Amino acid sequence: MQGTTNIILGDCKEELKKLPENSVDLIVTSPPYADQRKNTYGGIHPDKYVNWFLPISEQLLRVLKPTGTFILNIKEKVVEGERSTYVIEMILEMRKQGWLWTEEFIWHKKNCYPGKWPNRFRDAWERLLQFNKDKQFTMYQDNVKVPVGDWAKDRLKNLSDTDKTRDNAKNGSGFGKNISNWVGRELVYPTNVVHLATECSNKNHSAAFPDDLPEWFMKLFTKEGDTVLDHFLGSGTTAITAKRLNRNSIGIEILPEYYEIALKSIQNIVVYPSLFAEVV
Numbered sequence: 001m002q003g004t005t006n007i008i009l010g011d012c013k014e015e016l017k018k019l020p021e022n023s024v025d026l027i028v029t030s031p032p033y034a035d036q037r038k039n040t041y042g043g044i045h046p047d048k049y050v051n052w053f054l055p056i057s058e059q060l061l062r063v064l065k066p067t068g069t070f071i072l073n074i075k076e077k078v079v080e081g082e083r084s085t086y087v088i089e090m091i092l093e094m095r096k097q098g099w100l101w102t103e104e105f106i107w108h109k110k111n112c113y114p115g116k117w118p119n120r121f122r123d124a125w126e127r128l129l130q131f132n133k134d135k136q137f138t139m140y141q142d143n144v145k146v147p148v149g150d151w152a153k154d155r156l157k158n159l160s161d162t163d164k165t166r167d168n169a170k171n172g173s174g175f176g177k178n179i180s181n182w183v184g185r186e187l188v189y190p191t192n193v194v195h196l197a198t199e200c201s202n203k204n205h206s207a208a209f210p211d212d213l214p215e216w217f218m219k220l221f222t223k224e225g226d227t228v229l230d231h232f233l234g235s236g237t238t239a240i241t242a243k244r245l246n247r248n249s250i251g252i253e254i255l256p257e258y259y260e261i262a263l264k265s266i267q268n269i270v271v272y273p274s275l276f277a278e279v280v
Contacts, residue, residue, distance in 0.1 A: 003224070003225065003242055003243055003245075003246050003247045003248040003249060004248045004249075005239055005242070005243050005248075005249050005251075005266055006248075006249070006250045006251070007233065007236070007239060007251045007253070007259065007262055007263055007266065008250070008251065008252045008253070009253060009254075009256060009259040010252060010254065011254050012056060012059075012231035012232065012252045012254070013055055013056055013059070015231070015252045016056065016059035016060065016062075016063060016231060016252070017059060019059075019063045019229075019250070020063070021062050021063060022063070022064070022065045022066065023063055023065070023227065024063045024064050024065060024068055024227050024228070024229045024250070025065055025067070025068045025069075025138070025221070025222050025226035025227050025228065026068060026069055026070075026071070026217065026218065026221045026222050026226065026227075026228045026229070027060055027064060027068070027069070027070040027071065027228075027229045027230070027231070028071045028073075028213075028214045028217050028218070028228060028229075028230055028238050029071075029072065029073065029229075029230045029231055029232045029238070030072075030073035030074065030209055030232060030234075031053065031056075031072075031074065031232045032044060032232070033074065033075055033077060034046040034049040034076075034077045034084060034086050046077055046079055046084040046086045047086075049086045049090065050086055050089050050090045050093055053090055054090075054093055054094070054097065056231070057094050057097060057099070058097055060229075060231070061097055061098055061099060061133060063229070064133055065133075066133050066134045066136075066137075067134065067136070067137050067138040068132070068133065068137065068138070068221075069130060069131070069132055069137055069138070069139075069217075069221045070099075070130070070131040070132070071105075071128055071129070071130055071217050071221075072127075072128070072129040072130075072131065073107070073126060073127070073128050073209060073213070074087055074090075074126070074127055074129065075087070075123070075126045075127055078120070081119070087127065087129075091129065094131065098133070099131045099132070099133070100131060100132045100133070100134070100135065101129065101130075101131055102130050102131065102132045102135070102137070103129075103130035103192060104127060104128070104129055104130065104192065105127075105128035105129075105130065105192045105193070105194055106125050106126075106127065106128070106192065106193045106194070107125060107126045107127075107128055107194050107196060107209075107213065108124060108125050108193055108194065108195045108196070109124050109125060109126070109196070109197065109198050110124075110195050110196065110197055111197040111198060112124035112198070128194070128213075128217075137221075138221060138222075139220060139221060140219065140220060140221070140222075140223065141189055141220065143219040143220060144189075144190055144216060144219055144220050145187035145188060145189060145190070146187065146188065146189075146190045147186065147187060147188075148185050148186055148187065148188050149188075156183050194213070194216060196210050196212050196213055196216075197210060198210060209237060210237075211237055211240065211241050213237075214228075214230075214237060214238045214241045214242070215241045215244075215245065218241065218242065218245055218247055219245075222247055224245070224246040224247065225246070225247070225248065226247055226248065227247070227248040227249065227250065228242045228247050228248070228249045228250070229249070229250045229251075230249070230250075230251050230252070231251075231252040232252070232253070233251035233252055233253040233258070233259075233262055234253065234258055234262070235258055235261050235262055235265065236251060236253075236258075236261065236262025236263075236265045236266055238251065239251040239262060239266055240262075240265055240266055240269055243266060243269050244269055
């Protein structure tokens with residue numbers, strides 16, 4: 001099965017209105033961050049960012065299926081030595097629109113270079129906010145399982161009686177774990193920290209995320225033939241990855257130069273059979 005690719009040149013505020021209701025399984029995108037990339041997208045001041053974004057998120061809520069998921073890669077801007085609160089304000093306003101803020105993933109940029117400021121360290125992470133329309137959303141967790149890890153070699157060797165029951169934790173928190181649940185397991189569910197290197201020098205875009213980022217979420221939230229949307233397409237990473245994984249995709253890009261780059265890149269993609277077992 002080979003997915004279809006629909007790349008649209010235009011403003012997502014208008015183009016999203018043309019998409020059918022409840023037609024998208026997964027939205028993965030990274031919008032222009034507040035007041036950054038001025039030379040590329042003009043920049044949106046932190047004080048105006050929420051009002052700029054809400055009409056877009058309103059349309060996303062309309063086009064996303066009730067079982068679908070919206071993954072938003074975004075990060076706060078530091079303004080006059082203080083973290084801006086525009087991301088937090090946006091989350092609160094989106095909840096008023098009807099969104100459920102169901103999870104927050106952290107993208108750890110494992111190849112991040114050092115900082116250079118006397119009073120602040122380099123950020124080596126970005127937010128990946130998960131929003132849903134309904135608590136019963138589609139998720140294929142087995143597709144992103146990881147090796148159990150070295151911790152199991154010693155921790156699971158000699159289990160005590162309390163390790164074999166869900167007893168109260170020793171610190172009085174009320175939470176305990178049945179450690180024996182992990183005995184014999186080679187693969188387990190990952191944490192909500194995604195460790196991926198950054199990419200941009202080979203993307204012809206100043207803020208491209210790596211192919212592995214949308215791929216990880218496509219494996220987690222979609223199956224072959226599902227539809228993935230990126231309304232801030234940029235150089236086309238999400239659409240390229242969707243085509244590679246036999247997903248349908250819709251991409252919207254406002255700048256003609258990036259639209260052309262995305263089109264050319266997608267045309268050169270060779271579709272290969274799925275490399276992981278789909279869970280239906």
